[in-house]
Amino acid sequence: MKKWIPTVIFLAVAVVLIVLAIVxxxxxxxxxxxxxxxxxxxxxxxxxxxxxxxxxxxxxxxGLALGYGLALTWWLGLWQIALRPLFVQGRLILIIPIAIGLxxxxxxxxxxxxxxxxxxxxxLGLGSGxxxxxxxxxxxxxxxxxxxxxxxMFQPGNPWPxxxxxxxxxxxxxxxxxxxxxxxxxxVLSPVSKVGIVFIMLGFGATFGLTVxxxxxxxxxxxxxxLREWLGIIAQ
Amino acid sequence: MKRRIPLTITLVLGIVLMIxxxxxxxxxxxxxxxxxxxxxVIGSFAFIIGLASFxxxxxxxxxxxxxxxxxxxxxxxxxVIMAVIGxxxxxxxxxxxxxxxxxxxxxxxxxxxxxxxxYMMVPLGATMFSVLAFYIASAAYRSFRAKSLVSIxxxxxxxxxxxxxxxxxxxxxxDLGEWLLSVPNMAAKRGILLGASLGGIATSLKIxxxxxxxxxxxxx
Amino acid sequence: MNFWEKLGKxxxxxxxxxxxxxxxxxxxLTVKLPSKVRAMPRTKSVFDxxxxxxxxxxxxxxxxxxDFDPQTEPELKPQLEAIIRHAFARNIPLLVMALPIxxxxxxxxxxxxxxxxxxxxYGIDYVLLGxxxxxxxxxxxxxxxxxxxxxxxxxxxxxxxxxxMEGIRNYDNLGLAMDFTGSSLYGYWVYYAHTPYDVPxxxxxxxxxxxxxxxxxxxxxFVGMLAGMKxxxxxxxxxxxxxxxxVVVKCLGKDSYNVTIEKQSYDADSNDxxxxxRRFDLNLDELYNTLDxxxxxxxxxxxxxxxxxxxxxxxxxxxxxEKQAYTITLEGQKLTVNKDKMLAIANFYGVSxxxxxxxxxxxxxxxxxxxxxxERSIFLRGTQALPALSASLLIIILFVILGNISYFTTRRKx
Numbered sequence: 001m002k003k004w005i006p007t008v009i010f011l012a013v014a015v016v017l018i019v020l021a022i023v024x025x026x027x028x029x030x031x032x033x034x035x036x037x038x039x040x041x042x043x044x045x046x047x048x049x050x051x052x053x054x055x056x057x058x059x060x061x062x063g064l065a066l067g068y069g070l071a072l073t074w075w076l077g078l079w080q081i082a083l084r085p086l087f088v089q090g091r092l093i094l095i096i097p098i099a100i101g102l103x104x105x106x107x108x109x110x111x112x113x114x115x116x117x118x119x120x121x122x123x124l125g126l127g128s129g130x131x132x133x134x135x136x137x138x139x140x141x142x143x144x145x146x147x148x149x150x151x152x153m154f155q156p157g158n159p160w161p162x163x164x165x166x167x168x169x170x171x172x173x174x175x176x177x178x179x180x181x182x183x184x185x186x187x188v189l190s191p192v193s194k195v196g197i198v199f200i201m202l203g204f205g206a207t208f209g210l211t212v213x214x215x216x217x218x219x220x221x222x223x224x225x226x227l228r229e230w231l232g233i234i235a236q
Numbered sequence: 237m238k239r240r241i242p243l244t245i246t247l248v249l250g251i252v253l254m255i256x257x258x259x260x261x262x263x264x265x266x267x268x269x270x271x272x273x274x275x276x277v278i279g280s281f282a283f284i285i286g287l288a289s290f291x292x293x294x295x296x297x298x299x300x301x302x303x304x305x306x307x308x309x310x311x312x313x314x315x316v317i318m319a320v321i322g323x324x325x326x327x328x329x330x331x332x333x334x335x336x337x338x339x340x341x342x343x344x345x346x347x348x349x350x351x352x353x354x355y356m357m358v359p360l361g362a363t364m365f366s367v368l369a370f371y372i373a374s375a376a377y378r379s380f381r382a383k384s385l386v387s388i389x390x391x392x393x394x395x396x397x398x399x400x401x402x403x404x405x406x407x408x409x410x411d412l413g414e415w416l417l418s419v420p421n422m423a424a425k426r427g428i429l430l431g432a433s434l435g436g437i438a439t440s441l442k443i444x445x446x447x448x449x450x451x452x453x454x455x456x
Numbered sequence: 457m458n459f460w461e462k463l464g465k466x467x468x469x470x471x472x473x474x475x476x477x478x479x480x481x482x483x484x485l486t487v488k489l490p491s492k493v494r495a496m497p498r499t500k501s502v503f504d505x506x507x508x509x510x511x512x513x514x515x516x517x518x519x520x521x522x523d524f525d526p527q528t529e530p531e532l533k534p535q536l537e538a539i540i541r542h543a544f545a546r547n548i549p550l551l552v553m554a555l556p557i558x559x560x561x562x563x564x565x566x567x568x569x570x571x572x573x574x575x576x577x578y579g580i581d582y583v584l585l586g587x588x589x590x591x592x593x594x595x596x597x598x599x600x601x602x603x604x605x606x607x608x609x610x611x612x613x614x615x616x617x618x619x620x621m622e623g624i625r626n627y628d629n630l631g632l633a634m635d636f637t638g639s640s641l642y643g644y645w646v647y648y649a650h651t652p653y654d655v656p657x658x659x660x661x662x663x664x665x666x667x668x669x670x671x672x673x674x675x676x677x678f679v680g681m682l683a684g685m686k687x688x689x690x691x692x693x694x695x696x697x698x699x700x701x702x703v704v705v706k707c708l709g710k711d712s713y714n715v716t717i718e719k720q721s722y723d724a725d726s727n728d729x730x731x732x733x734r735r736f737d738l739n740l741d742e743l744y745n746t747l748d749x750x751x752x753x754x755x756x757x758x759x760x761x762x763x764x765x766x767x768x769x770x771x772x773x774x775x776x777x778e779k780q781a782y783t784i785t786l787e788g789q790k791l792t793v794n795k796d797k798m799l800a801i802a803n804f805y806g807v808s809x810x811x812x813x814x815x816x817x818x819x820x821x822x823x824x825x826x827x828x829x830x831e832r833s834i835f836l837r838g839t840q841a842l843p844a845l846s847a848s849l850l851i852i853i854l855f856v857i858l859g860n861i862s863y864f865t866t867r868r869k870x
Contacts, residue, residue: 121245327795
């Protein structure tokens, strides 16, 4: 009996606040903005407790997103680069990739569903073959090149870039040492790996601090929408 | 046979494209460009897999009345409605049933599609991510414990970064944050990048050579 | 230590409430920052690079890839807008595309809005290329020929029919390729655009990816990086200071003016006005016509803006003439409007609705017609959010400290 009392109080307060808002604030008169605001609040309701309103909104989102993707993939993908060039512009050579693409549909037919592996393997083979030399150059070569400590970095009046470059190099080598040479069985890590951990922790700490800023920014964006477009409290 | 064909395709294409990188002859470039164009055409069918999984998952849920099955019709209904509105509404030279909006005539399906996107999809998606901020705040309070030297280091680094964002105009702090990112953080991330790239390249080679067979379902 | 024990077990919904308050209050109070937003070096390098692009040279265009979806919009949209404004200010042709399919509508929305403000025309100054499947094939394919990947634009017009695409065939004609992403799609641009084709690449990312991108910044594979919402604010500030100064000219009498630039005011004669107009690229003819029409001896505030009307500062002066009639001075033009029209204009220019309502209440007392309100709207959306960001980060730091204190004191008790 008592379990639903907090929920009722919460809803009552919410209704009162909304009525007050409508009376005293220049709230938006557009139906669509109200729909958007109510859906936003529906998702926020998960913070109080998992509830049916949230689940409805969640399923609605998933369905809409897929439908959106489907519609645009049809027009911008299938029609513009596959079907129209073939049927309207007469580029018959495209029959081959279209036929291969149609094999994706065989996933729905259990008897021949192994055929779906063909387009997958083509995409993977092409993708991997193209990627390997490029990623090798972009990461291994370029990053190693950038880690070199050069004499030019030590200018007479300003040795700091060179000093930081040395520390950078130490950090890179010890980080690699930590990942490649630390064994799980050993409880005592070598000193080199220990230095590596220091660098890694500083790096992860930086990532963590930035992640907090990122998530909070997303929240601020939503609140800005509610306060600006819906309630009209802050300026456009 | 059913395994051999895909594996052979991957092997041949992978090796050919790797070699192609080193051949500047025009034929090799034309081959690559054609391969890329075909990849785009094939790729435009790829969404079928995701769509099929989604529909079968929810259809099964409804059929067997699994937990939470009442919500599945909503998902499926939204999918159908949005897809239909989108396919009709975004057709070229579409002009069915114009509605007057802000003094302009817009076909009703286009109008609906745009508004379903802007006022339903966008708020729903954006809010889902913004809820994470609350979870981070709760985790910050309940879970981030400075129990060992390494976790203290991590928290110090995080504090420095966060303070340098808040007080960016207080010169020492802002520059300290920048130093933290460009020296120790860059060192660690570069080490991780080098290691991960080597691992990624190794995995790609394993896929091409057929050692890694997860993508065809089941290993051997 | 009962207090700390209780504090440690506090219901998480109270934590949520505190954070919500920390976000809402600074936004409502529209706290102004005590000082200008200072740009970090990684943001400034992008700005400097775009400054160095010659819109008439060989590498003349900028390609923007909207690689994010609405989930990460609050962090990345301000960045996108700031970059587009900068490009429009420099008359650099813009090509906009998307790798994930949801990016197209985001790009369309931003472009349409900004193009209208800056008087840019579709097909002549910018183009929305749209989306094509298979990201690797798209990024690599554009190195060969852009119109092979995008035979038509988003609106199904063949690229060959668009004047903006003249002289732009592939990456060799791009001064910069920039992507905005909340995931790791920035990697595609380094690996498949910069590495094989040497096109300068920059990226705008959510703060989550920032630390991971530093290796690429250090190796100069990225020209620069915009890091999160704050970088959007930094870039807005950089572009505004350079291209959209706020200039107000007041006519004080025959050949005597008072000029205010960015809140610094000084007296001027017509020669000063001319050199001022040249320095800030103001349209001289328009300036003279406007001043002429005001009558040389009337004390009226005349508002001049950079030729491409922008939303960086819209000054709207409303003078109550008599009941239900208002005189609006807007960008040097005087209009007499009724209440509804005034509301519409105020809304269009983003004057705060609360202040407009306050203004309307005064119409009951028309005896005192004077300048009732001058609004300077803050359109720097990124900058608007910074106080709330600072407050919430401080709260979270506090949470960590409090949580740790509570944990260690209760542990010591045991």
